[in-house]
Amino acid sequence: MSLPGAATESGVLYIVATPIGNLGDISQRAADVLGGVDCIAAEDTRHSQRLLQALGIQKPLLALHEHNERERCGQVIDRLKSGESIALVSDAGTPLISDPGFVLVRAARAEGLRVTPVPGPSAIITALSAAGLPTHRFTFEGFLPTKRKARADALAALKKETRTLVFYEAPHRVRETMAEISAVMGGDREVVLARELTKTFETFYSGTASEVEVLLGTDDYAERGEYVVMVAGAQAETDEAAVVDADRLLEVLLAELPVKVSAKMASEVTGLSRNELYQRALALKSNSDR
Structure with missing residues (x-):
């Protein structure tokens, strides 16, 4: 029926x-x-x-x-x-x-x-759901280029991307790809690889790029089954000058206004996160009260 x-x-x-x-x-x-x-x-x-x-x-x-x-x-x-x-x-x-x-x-x-x-x-969603990487924002990049230089260039262009990166990769290229990720994005970048999803020999490799590269090198079955490669996004770069200016602005506002209102106004002026500024305002207020 x-x-x-x-x-x-x-x-x-x-x-x-x-x-x-x-x-x-x-x-x-x-x-x-x-x-x-x-x-x-x-x-x-x-x-x-x-x-x-x-x-x-x-x-x-x-x-x-x-x-x-x-x-x-x-x-x-x-x-x-x-x-x-x-x-x-x-x-x-x-x-x-x-x-x-x-x-x-x-x-x-x-x-x-x-x-x-x-x-x-969908292999993308299936892999992400069990990877333990941030999933509130991610970007799917399909298959990386097969040529080494083009692959390295593609990874370099994504090096500062703060969203979780998701790729498909063929088993015979996965070791080369991991070596490139480690070289271009850094050996300490967090990586999770999913192989043979939903099948009998489903396997997840996780750790830093360097660690996963070693895991693949020691696994005799690494070149069997299609891969979903997931790379943690880069840490967002902080503009130190903006932070200093935000602190000065908060100090001025806190002299006349409550913490919550100061954080809200500072956020509107600087474009920085209200929650982040609220925490900074609390710290500044605490220091000034000592």
Whole structure:
């Protein structure tokens, strides 16, 4: 029995997330949609056929990958216009996230066709949820360049980024990438690597960049399975002159106003964090009362 809202509709392109390793992560809605559409556009039809067989679903498959997406896009759009419902799947996880599908989705929207996401697994979110790194702000950078200099340049451009950095990396390049992270961003930068997510040999490597580099070098299985590489963001640089000016401003304000009001006004003037200025105001007030 299908869940409410799981029935497919004509002329709709469904973006269906599929398991990244554990078949048990397929949602009931995703299975219902895959079983109800007229056709499934797949990154690798052989890979997707195995998933469909495991779910007991038989549907026509259409290959749509990075090498033929632009060529096949028109065909899929025409089929959608004729009233067919089509599901787009990648080899694993959520389509379009470093996978094919952008060209098709953009074209479908340009034609006024309905595009409906069917959410589910994503390696990025899965890895971040268990990494122990800050997740309130992060940036996904996809795959780093394969050439050494280009990779080093890309990392150098991100060296001062304060958000958590997230990359995908192939197993045969992960040791080189870790060496570059250590060299460019510093061996003391906190790093977490996730390998074989949701699978039997799921592994997390964590520590400083130097420590993780050593862990990879001593693990005989390090070059097996796809990686999510997560790097802690850089410490925000503090403008010492601004801090000094803020302290002087707080001292003047505190002579006439309460701590909370002084911090609020100083924040409006300097643009610095109100909470940070409140703590500084408390310290200044405490020192002046001694």
